[in-house]
Amino acid sequence: MTETIARSDAGPTGDIPTRRLFIAGEWVDTVSGRTFESRNPADSRDVVGHFQAGSAADVGMAVKAAEMAFPAWRATPAPKRGEILYRTGQLMAEHKERLARALTREMGKVIAEARGDVQEGIDIAFLMGGEGRRMFGDTVPSELPDKWAMSIRQPIGIAGIITPWNFPIAIPCWKMMPALVAGNTVVFKPASDTPHCATLLVELMAEAGFPPGTVNLVTGSGSDVGDPIVDSPDVAVISFTGHSANGKLIAARAGRRLKRLSLELGGKNAIAVLRDADLDLAVEGILWSAFGTTGQRCTACSRVVVEEPVVDALLTRLEARARALRIGDGQEEATEVGPLINEPAVEKVESYIEIGRAEAELVTGGRRATGEGLSDGHYFEPTIFTGVHPMDRIGQEEIFGPVLSVIPVADYEAAVTAVNQVRYGLSASIYTRDVNAAFRAMRDFETGIVYVNAGTTGAETHLPFGGWKETGNGHREAGHAALDTYTEWKSIYVDFSGRLQKAQIDNQPG
Numbered sequence: 001m002t003e004t005i006a007r008s009d010a011g012p013t014g015d016i017p018t019r020r021l022f023i024a025g026e027w028v029d030t031v032s033g034r035t036f037e038s039r040n041p042a043d044s045r046d047v048v049g050h051f052q053a054g055s056a057a058d059v060g061m062a063v064k065a066a067e068m069a070f071p072a073w074r075a076t077p078a079p080k081r082g083e084i085l086y087r088t089g090q091l092m093a094e095h096k097e098r099l100a101r102a103l104t105r106e107m108g109k110v111i112a113e114a115r116g117d118v119q120e121g122i123d124i125a126f127l128m129g130g131e132g133r134r135m136f137g138d139t140v141p142s143e144l145p146d147k148w149a150m151s152i153r154q155p156i157g158i159a160g161i162i163t164p165w166n167f168p169i170a171i172p173c174w175k176m177m178p179a180l181v182a183g184n185t186v187v188f189k190p191a192s193d194t195p196h197c198a199t200l201l202v203e204l205m206a207e208a209g210f211p212p213g214t215v216n217l218v219t220g221s222g223s224d225v226g227d228p229i230v231d232s233p234d235v236a237v238i239s240f241t242g243h244s245a246n247g248k249l250i251a252a253r254a255g256r257r258l259k260r261l262s263l264e265l266g267g268k269n270a271i272a273v274l275r276d277a278d279l280d281l282a283v284e285g286i287l288w289s290a291f292g293t294t295g296q297r298c299t300a301c302s303r304v305v306v307e308e309p310v311v312d313a314l315l316t317r318l319e320a321r322a323r324a325l326r327i328g329d330g331q332e333e334a335t336e337v338g339p340l341i342n343e344p345a346v347e348k349v350e351s352y353i354e355i356g357r358a359e360a361e362l363v364t365g366g367r368r369a370t371g372e373g374l375s376d377g378h379y380f381e382p383t384i385f386t387g388v389h390p391m392d393r394i395g396q397e398e399i400f401g402p403v404l405s406v407i408p409v410a411d412y413e414a415a416v417t418a419v420n421q422v423r424y425g426l427s428a429s430i431y432t433r434d435v436n437a438a439f440r441a442m443r444d445f446e447t448g449i450v451y452v453n454a455g456t457t458g459a460e461t462h463l464p465f466g467g468w469k470e471t472g473n474g475h476r477e478a479g480h481a482a483l484d485t486y487t488e489w490k491s492i493y494v495d496f497s498g499r500l501q502k503a504q505i506d507n508q509p510g
């Protein structure tokens, strides 16, 4: 470790630190002179830190730094770029517990899931590090003699990375690692609820050896920092994960400049349970998918579509297990459900409880969670509604909290219709012992991810991740598909015949 490495840890009882922006390899204050707080959702008295409220001027400096770093980074051999990613993954692995603890403190998910979030970041760093030695194009035969044809990937330029709070280590890694290995430089704006996680990650990236200006961090609001990144004529590609409504606004802005834009947006994911399913197995998957991360995963299951003959048996098991879930501070290993991210999130969930009471039958939950140690956090009881119609608002709209709708249906066909009858299309699952039904679901579900006899969450980093319909705009994160967002294709023809050869004209009959 060198003297230039700053670490931004502080215990809950230590001095409250003020963090900085990272621009051109330096930790600097915002020109706005303003800061904002990040607080622990499990105990809102605990201030995690003060962070720079960045401005358009800071974005301008970060973009300039990224622009200046681009030629040298682009010229660095991809395997060498990959080695720095690999080193980042190693550092993250060495610091996994520290990162996970900080993540739980700032975002609230239980510590086991926080470790998983960090592990996803490590996995993608290693996967993309390896892409430095692959990044395959095609080499194909030419239709003409003495001619070669091939395609290669090249970086686009500066990537604007705008991320949500719910996977505050994994999602920035999903975006920055492919962007960087492909030879782009980045300007990274994290969610205002999780600036500390972003700071810790960028500290490790700096330590891993990314050259100054290659990775720039600008904290601050969507309007003060996000919009200037999207509007900058020098930022060639935007990768955004967040609400569908914000994605549409960003698409309109980016569209004016015909920017490359990758959108990963909302979800309303369903688990279908057929009458022949292993119900105990289904209950495990439903609980994990619906109430893990307090229902705040993009892949969270918020709808269970059940064949009528097994509704009662499933509901009895689900209710008992949901009532028994341990709610509390995610730092405690025994906690199963942590807090929601902030007070507006609690209020949003409460508003959907009212809507749900009017539309369906409340089985359990429906209130802020109270009890010892919960009074200063944003806790909400795991909630189940039954008798939900597929077109009810609680069956259609993304609530992003621990609220599950049980939707009874007559048969497989009705189940598929219900699963697909939403404007989102991220993840869906089916529980059945019927191999034919399982294969039909794999074919019929209109989602980017399908699970069989497993919940709706748990994607692995070497396959493409993303959704159909209003969950996105056709791009994918993770896997080698992620490189499509951050690279331009170049097709190259080498003619060594020594004469003019005309494709589609020479060598044709007649």
Ligand code: NAP
Residues within 6 Å of the ligand: 162, 163, 164, 165, 166, 167, 189, 190, 191, 192, 193, 220, 221, 222, 223, 225, 226, 227, 230, 241, 242, 243, 244, 246, 247, 249, 250, 264, 265, 266, 267, 297, 298, 398, 400, 426, 466, 467, 471
């Ligand atoms: P969000 O409110 O849309 O914010 C996402 C990021 O965009 C934040 O950094 C936010 O900044 C910024 N932002 C907001 N409005 C902006 C604008 N007009 N211009 C530029 N930047 C803007 O979403 P969130 O609450 O953080 O995340 C939850 C949502 O993300 C859910 O809908 C969830 O389904 C979705 N999600 C999707 C995936 C996926 O892969 N499909 C994965 C995870 C989450 P501030 O924080 O400063 O407001």
